[in-house]
Amino acid sequence: MNSTSPIGKQTILKKKFINATTYLIIAFVIFMVILYIFPLLYLINISLKTPKDFMMNPTSFTKSLINIENYITVFEKNNFLLFFFNSIWYTFTANIVTLSITALAAFVISRKYVKFSNFFYILFLMGIFLPDPLIPQFLLIRSLGLYNNPIGYILLRTNPGIIMLLMVGYYKTIPKEFDEAAALDGCGTVRYLWQILLPMSKPIFATSAILFSIGIWNDIIGQVIFLTSPKYYPILRALFTFIGQYGNNWPPLAAAVFLVALPVIVLFIFFQKHIISSMVASGLKG
Amino acid sequence: MYPFRFGKKRAYLIPYLILLPALLFYCIFHLFPSLVTVIFSFTNITRTGYRPVEFIGLDNFIEFFRPATFFEKGVALKNSFLFTFLVVFIQTGLGLLFAILLNKKWKTRSFFRATLFLPVIMGITVNALIWKLMFYPMGGPVSSLLKSVFDISSLFFRDPQTAFMWIIFLQIWTYTGFTCVIFLAGLQGIPNEYYEAAKVEGADGWYQFRFITFPLIAQALTVNVLLAVIGALRTYDTMLVTTNGLYNTSTMAFYMFRLAFMSEGGSGRAGGRLGFASSVATILFVFIFLVALITQKFLRKREVEL
Numbered sequence: 001m002n003s004t005s006p007i008g009k010q011t012i013l014k015k016k017f018i019n020a021t022t023y024l025i026i027a028f029v030i031f032m033v034i035l036y037i038f039p040l041l042y043l044i045n046i047s048l049k050t051p052k053d054f055m056m057n058p059t060s061f062t063k064s065l066i067n068i069e070n071y072i073t074v075f076e077k078n079n080f081l082l083f084f085f086n087s088i089w090y091t092f093t094a095n096i097v098t099l100s101i102t103a104l105a106a107f108v109i110s111r112k113y114v115k116f117s118n119f120f121y122i123l124f125l126m127g128i129f130l131p132d133p134l135i136p137q138f139l140l141i142r143s144l145g146l147y148n149n150p151i152g153y154i155l156l157r158t159n160p161g162i163i164m165l166l167m168v169g170y171y172k173t174i175p176k177e178f179d180e181a182a183a184l185d186g187c188g189t190v191r192y193l194w195q196i197l198l199p200m201s202k203p204i205f206a207t208s209a210i211l212f213s214i215g216i217w218n219d220i221i222g223q224v225i226f227l228t229s230p231k232y233y234p235i236l237r238a239l240f241t242f243i244g245q246y247g248n249n250w251p252p253l254a255a256a257v258f259l260v261a262l263p264v265i266v267l268f269i270f271f272q273k274h275i276i277s278s279m280v281a282s283g284l285k286g
Numbered sequence: 287m288y289p290f291r292f293g294k295k296r297a298y299l300i301p302y303l304i305l306l307p308a309l310l311f312y313c314i315f316h317l318f319p320s321l322v323t324v325i326f327s328f329t330n331i332t333r334t335g336y337r338p339v340e341f342i343g344l345d346n347f348i349e350f351f352r353p354a355t356f357f358e359k360g361v362a363l364k365n366s367f368l369f370t371f372l373v374v375f376i377q378t379g380l381g382l383l384f385a386i387l388l389n390k391k392w393k394t395r396s397f398f399r400a401t402l403f404l405p406v407i408m409g410i411t412v413n414a415l416i417w418k419l420m421f422y423p424m425g426g427p428v429s430s431l432l433k434s435v436f437d438i439s440s441l442f443f444r445d446p447q448t449a450f451m452w453i454i455f456l457q458i459w460t461y462t463g464f465t466c467v468i469f470l471a472g473l474q475g476i477p478n479e480y481y482e483a484a485k486v487e488g489a490d491g492w493y494q495f496r497f498i499t500f501p502l503i504a505q506a507l508t509v510n511v512l513l514a515v516i517g518a519l520r521t522y523d524t525m526l527v528t529t530n531g532l533y534n535t536s537t538m539a540f541y542m543f544r545l546a547f548m549s550e551g552g553s554g555r556a557g558g559r560l561g562f563a564s565s566v567a568t569i570l571f572v573f574i575f576l577v578a579l580i581t582q583k584f585l586r587k588r589e590v591e592l
Contacts, residue, residue, distance in 0.1 A: 004579055010498070012485075020491065021387070021491070024383075024387055025387050025390065025392055028384060028387050028398070029398065032398050032402065035459065036401050036402060036404070036405070036459075037401060038427075039416050039417065039419075040404075040416070041422050042419065042420065042427060043416050045338055045418060046419060057378070057425070058422055058424065058425045058426050058427075059425060059426065059427050059430060062324075063386060067522075101307040101308040101311060102303070102308050104304045104307070104308065105304065105305045105307070105308035105309065106308075107304065108301040108302075108304050108305050112303045113301035114302055114305055120305070120309070123312075123317065124312060126317070126319060127312070127316055127320065128516070129321035129516070129571075129574060129575065129578065130317070130321070130571065131320050131323040131324060131399075131564075131567045131568055131570070131571035132320070132323065132520060132539070132542070132567045132570070132571075133315075133316055133319030133320040133322075134319075134546070135319075135323055135324060135326060135328065135541075135560050135564050135567065136318070136319035136320075136322035136565055137315065137319045137325055137544050138333075138547075138560075139560070140314075140315070140319060140545075155315060156315055158311050158315070159312065159315070159316055160308045160311060160312045161312065161316065164308065164312075185431075189300055189304075213405050214409075217409065218407075218408075218409030218410070218411065218412075220409070220410065220411045220523050220526065220527060221523050221526070221543075224526070225547060236409070236411050236412075239411060239415070240411060240413075240527070243415070248422075248424075250419055250422065250472065253419075254419060257415045257416065260411075261374075261408050261412045261414055264407050264408055264409070264412075265404065265408070266405060267407075268400070268407055272400055275403075275407060276399075276403060276467050279403075279406065279464060279467065280467050280468055280471045282385070283464065283468050283509060283513055284468070284471070284509055
């Protein structure tokens with residue numbers, strides 16, 4: 001037996017490589033535990049401490065795991081339910097309007113049923129690179145009399161943009177022959193869209209809705225500028241004002257932060273694959 | 287041709303009617319405001335509208351670079367470059383490393399991938415608050431650690447010397463997961479046979495990375511660099527929720543935001559200078575455009591079609 005045979009060498013090399021990888025993976029796991037998992041657990045821990053306990057010792061473990069006093073404070077003193085409801089109805093309305101108008105437009109653009117369909121596609125793509133539209137948007141909404149008005153905010157968030165790119169991409173995968181066959185059978189436009197295209201669009205609607213909802217839920221800039229009355233505040237805008245309100249009294253603030261993050265975390269646990277793949281798709285399109 | 291009939295005549299108009307709502311919404315509320323930003327940058331328009339709007343040519347751009355008042359804008363300009371450079375470099379590097387590790391088969395990797403991605407969807411406001419709590423200066427975990435190990439005490443987001451570094455940290459912490467999943471998508475597209483062939487040839491890990499992985503994920507690299515550059519140059523929400531632009535943490539984008547929407551617009555002047563703020567947005571757009579061109583030129587070359 002020759003110990004320096006190529007196969008022997010290869011296994012040694014392979015072993016070395018596997019070891020290096022294993023160490024790197026261990027390092028990665030430690031990194032993740034310290035920098036990503038610990039901060040979240042720490043947040044939850046603080047939200048369960050009494051303010052006094054936090055003042056005495058900010059890093060200690062909570063004395064009671066069922067101390068939900070801070071959560072009650074947030075709900076009772078801060079109208080959290082109203083803000084929650086605001087967020088949900090803004091997100092919902094903007095979603096419905098955006099998805100429906102964008103799906104229709106994406107259908108005719110992807111089929112080239114309109115002249116210059118490529119030009120329209122590029123028009124929607126351009127939005128990613130063009131200058132920040134915030135300043136003219138502000139003047140536009142104000143001159144429409146919709147400043148500090150939920151309608152104005154929803155109009156502004158109704159944005160086909162990136163969703164259009166995703167949907168055009170999706171409808172291109174549905175053969176045009178479908179349309180022609182349906183048309184030959186005497187199917188009208190409305191019926192085709194409603195009975196044939198809509199059921200086939202479920203996956204792309206799910207992807208777009210997730211992407212779009214997360215965008216609105218987390219849109220701090222728009223919420224700070226366009227919604228100034230507390231009665232119109234979405235949840236994130238409300239959280240932003242708590243920072244000043246609670247100062248260094250962290251336990252109730254931590255409870256509020258966790259309450260804002262919770263729906264997103266739950267959604268993520270259930271739709272993890274969908275969310276990640278829709279984010280990747282939006283990134284690759286951009 | 288549009289195949290569907292609708293009533294009898296003028297079926298050719300229907301597709302345009304279907305397109306119209308989305309087109310109108312997009313043009314009125316997004317495309318048109320973007321273009322108007324460029325027009326505004328040549329005017330002296332204000333938020334309060336106390337004086338008639340005039341075209342003032344390049345005055346805003348000249349004012350931006352005027353040496354006498356450049357100090358504050360200089361800080362913003364320098365910070366923008368520093369922020370973009372560090373964020374793009376570290377975020378892309380870490381994202382690629384983590385993607386390679388997460389692409390190996392090991393238990394619980396999907397849990398860690400999800401955890402890494404979570405901050406992307408929790409949003410910058412929640413993330414900033416989580417880290418403000420971690421950075422609590424009176425005995426929070428990070429400050430206790432820094433004090434006991436290095437004997438440093440820092441005010442973190444309130445420390446003029448280091449606040450900007452903590453903002454960069456927060457930005458990278460938030461978006462590395464996004465960069466990582468884009469790389470992962472690229473890595474998963476590489477057929478395993480390539481690596482098996484390489485193993486038969488006796489190529490080690492580094493060679494496999496250099497000659498198989500790297501060329502084949504060049505497209506993901508282009509996408510990541512481009513998105514990170516655009517994102518970093520345009521970011522001002524991160525500053526808004528951490529320092530409000532104080533403690534030397536203003537960037538070009540934040541400076542634009544402050545000029546336009548805060549009561550004090552910098553250099554002791556009143557805020558609401560929408561024209562001047564628009565010129566800052568336009569300068570940023572020029573940067574983004576240039577970076578996009580350079581990225582295309584240098585990175586696209588490296589891309590190999592599968």
